[in-house]
Amino acid sequence: MRAGKMCFAWIGPDAIVNIMDPDIIRDILSSKYDHYEKQILPPFYDTLVTGIVSYNGEKWAKHRRIINPAFHVEKLKMMMPAFQTSCCEMIEKWQKLGPEELCELDVWYHLQDLTADVISRTAFSSSFEEGRRIFQLQKELAKLIIQATKFIFIPGFRIFPTKGNRRIREIDREINITLRTMILDREKAMSAGEGCSNDLLGQETTGDLLVWTMILLSIHQDWQEKAREEVLNVFGRRKPDFDGLNYLKIVSMILNEVLRLYPPAPTIANRKATKEMKVGGYTLPPGTLIGLPVILVHHDRDLWGEDAEEFNPLRFSEGVTKATNNKVSFIPFGWGTRICVGQNFALNEAKMAISMILQHFSFDLSPTYVHAPHTVITLQPQHGAQLILHKL
Numbered sequence: 001m002r003a004g005k006m007c008f009a010w011i012g013p014d015a016i017v018n019i020m021d022p023d024i025i026r027d028i029l030s031s032k033y034d035h036y037e038k039q040i041l042p043p044f045y046d047t048l049v050t051g052i053v054s055y056n057g058e059k060w061a062k063h064r065r066i067i068n069p070a071f072h073v074e075k076l077k078m079m080m081p082a083f084q085t086s087c088c089e090m091i092e093k094w095q096k097l098g099p100e101e102l103c104e105l106d107v108w109y110h111l112q113d114l115t116a117d118v119i120s121r122t123a124f125s126s127s128f129e130e131g132r133r134i135f136q137l138q139k140e141l142a143k144l145i146i147q148a149t150k151f152i153f154i155p156g157f158r159i160f161p162t163k164g165n166r167r168i169r170e171i172d173r174e175i176n177i178t179l180r181t182m183i184l185d186r187e188k189a190m191s192a193g194e195g196c197s198n199d200l201l202g203q204e205t206t207g208d209l210l211v212w213t214m215i216l217l218s219i220h221q222d223w224q225e226k227a228r229e230e231v232l233n234v235f236g237r238r239k240p241d242f243d244g245l246n247y248l249k250i251v252s253m254i255l256n257e258v259l260r261l262y263p264p265a266p267t268i269a270n271r272k273a274t275k276e277m278k279v280g281g282y283t284l285p286p287g288t289l290i291g292l293p294v295i296l297v298h299h300d301r302d303l304w305g306e307d308a309e310e311f312n313p314l315r316f317s318e319g320v321t322k323a324t325n326n327k328v329s330f331i332p333f334g335w336g337t338r339i340c341v342g343q344n345f346a347l348n349e350a351k352m353a354i355s356m357i358l359q360h361f362s363f364d365l366s367p368t369y370v371h372a373p374h375t376v377i378t379l380q381p382q383h384g385a386q387l388i389l390h391k392l
């Protein structure tokens with residue numbers, strides 16, 4: 001049933017209501033209503049989505065302070081060498097792929113590896129292998145969850161001891177234990193006075209942002225040229241540094257437009273009405289799950305105009321507030337109190353990677369590329385991203 005900008009998929013236990021109205025989204029994502037409380041869906045979903053052990057506000061707030069990179073410019077600066085090392089390794093790999101000036105490559109796998117590498121170096125610095133293991137498990141988990149959602153929806157089915165459900169729980173347990181142990185070790189180290197200069201836990205959505213950026217810049221060669229010109233103006237052939245990344249206006253506009261059209265997290269589905277509540281004139285019973293279909297909000301013509309489906313980075317030329325008319329209609333990282341703590345980390349990493357790629361290669365789509373955006377929790381190119389790279 002669709003009522004205005006709200007969509008009910010099911011009424012009853014485990015009901016999901018999807019909300020597209022920016023005013024209601026603002027309410028839900030702000031902390032002003034205590035009945036809009038972030039709840040764990042099934043525990044494994046939370047583990048997967050946040051990659052974090054987060055159970056209740058108090059404890060989570062504590063961890064959030066420990067791991068929160070978004071407000072610590074100094075911390076981000078310290079991570080730059082790790083970003084640079086991982087990006088350099090990927091570029092060198094690409095350069096060695098063939099002696100020719102030109103090569104065809106599925107960049108999707110390389111970009112996933114890059115972002116896993118960056119997170120492993122920064123978040124799991126001393127436990128690189130544990131980090132890798134968690135990413136492997138998360139990938140398996142994402143596939144199992146997507147398989148489960150393809151069956152007819154039966155309320156409560158997720159607790160049946162099927163083979164898939166049992167494996168989901170095993171994975172969840174392993175990820176939880178590993179993360180909890182790491183967090184506790186870190187808390188101990190901190191209370192013993194040892195700093196945690198580059199502590200960070202997180203996930204791999206940045207790979208999605210990078211792959212869609214490369215695909216869209218392959219399709220829109222004019223924007224690829226503009227972005228390269230800007231990068232060369234700011235850095236020349238030097239390795240990009242933190243301060244310089246802040247001067248990349250065109251690259252930022254492009255990243256915002258990519259995040260609008262292809263949000264790596266196409267739905268935010270981790271809120272629930274903990275008591276009866278009124279939303280947009282409807283009364284939701286306690287237990288109703290609240291979904292924010294980010295991708296639909298980002299493509300809504302009423303909010304973005306007739307060219308909502310088009311790639312037009314210019315709409316962000318005067319910033320997000322202007323582009324959205326101050327509405328909560330651009331939410332690739334969520335909004336409000338629980339906004340993604342990795343936002344600045346992800347954007348800096350993406351700017352660094354794109355800058356280095358633009359410095360060394362021009363690229364366009366291979367004839368074998370098939371455009372098939374596909375959700376496996378995050379929004380990915382289903383058949384990969386086959387591009388033709390030209391060394392510069």
Ligand code: HEM
Pocket residue numbers: 029050052064200201202203204205206209263264265268270331332333334335337338339340341342343345346
């Ligand atoms: C382009 C990349 C990324 C996108 C699009 C993205 C998007 C999101 C979204 C939509 C949420 C949910 C916000 C909510 O529930 O209201 C979120 C939460 C979160 N993200 Fe990200 N994220 C990205 C990268 C990262 C990175 C790199 C990290 C860690 C280094 C990270 C760590 C987190 C954490 C810890 C939360 C939970 C915050 C909380 O519940 O308080 N994210 N992210």
